[in-house]
Amino acid sequence: xxxxxxxxxxxxxxxxxxxxxLGGDDAYQVSDCSSFEELEQHLGATSSPMALIDVDPHPxxxxxRLSSVIARHPDTRFVVLCQAVDNDVLFEAMQVGxxxxxxxxxxxANLKGVVRRLTKDAxxxxxxxx
Numbered sequence: 001x002x003x004x005x006x007x008x009x010x011x012x013x014x015x016x017x018x019x020x021x022l023g024g025d026d027a028y029q030v031s032d033c034s035s036f037e038e039l040e041q042h043l044g045a046t047s048s049p050m051a052l053i054d055v056d057p058h059p060x061x062x063x064x065r066l067s068s069v070i071a072r073h074p075d076t077r078f079v080v081l082c083q084a085v086d087n088d089v090l091f092e093a094m095q096v097g098x099x100x101x102x103x104x105x106x107x108x109a110n111l112k113g114v115v116r117r118l119t120k121d122a123x124x125x126x127x128x129x130x
Contacts, residue, residue, distance in 0.1 A: 003119055006042055008033045009054035014081060014104060018052060021111035028115065036065060043073045049119050052111075053098075054081045059089045067096035077118040081107065 005028050007018055015032065022028045031048075033039040039051065051073075055062040059082045070078050079100045080093045093101045100114050 003027060003050070004029045004031055004046060004048045005115065006031050006033055006039065006048050006051040007054075008036070008039050008051065009081065010034070011054060011056075014054055014107070017104065017107040018111060021108045022115065036069065040069060040072070043069070043076060048076055050077045050079065050115060052079050052081055054104075055089075055093075056081075056083050056104075060092055063089070063092045063096050063098075066098070070097040079114060079118070 005018075005022070007015060007030055009015055009032075015030075018030060022030060031042065033042055039053075042048070043051070053066055055066070059080070063080070066078065066080075070076075077099045078097065079102055080089075080098045081102055081104055082089055083104050085101050085103050090101050099118055102110060102114060
């Protein structure tokens with residue numbers, strides 16, 4: 001049985017990088033969403049342990065929108081994907097409740113480790129994640 005990971009991105013390159021990073025690992029099934037509304041519907045219908053959210057090209061405008069989604073789905077681990085992780089983006093991602101902020105150029109090298117760590121953490125948590 002595989003864990004479903006949801007990805008919200010308009011970019012083919014980002015979807016391809018995620019598929020490349022997790023490819024060949026039957027433990028993860030990746031499902032695409034094209035909007036915050038579709039993401040909400042998908043999270044409401046499934047118990048996905050993780051969602052990858054592309055916040056480019058305007059991360060400081062999109063991250064506040066993510067806050068309410070995270071609040072409604074406390075059992076899902078949210079990972080923010082963006083071109084450049086500067087202090088402002090990292091701080092805002094932390095404020096809205098994202099569990100990790102990953103630069104897009106490191107998806108292939110680092111995503112699998114992030115996913116394993118966060119899904120392992122989710123399995124060990126009793127109650128709401130902090």
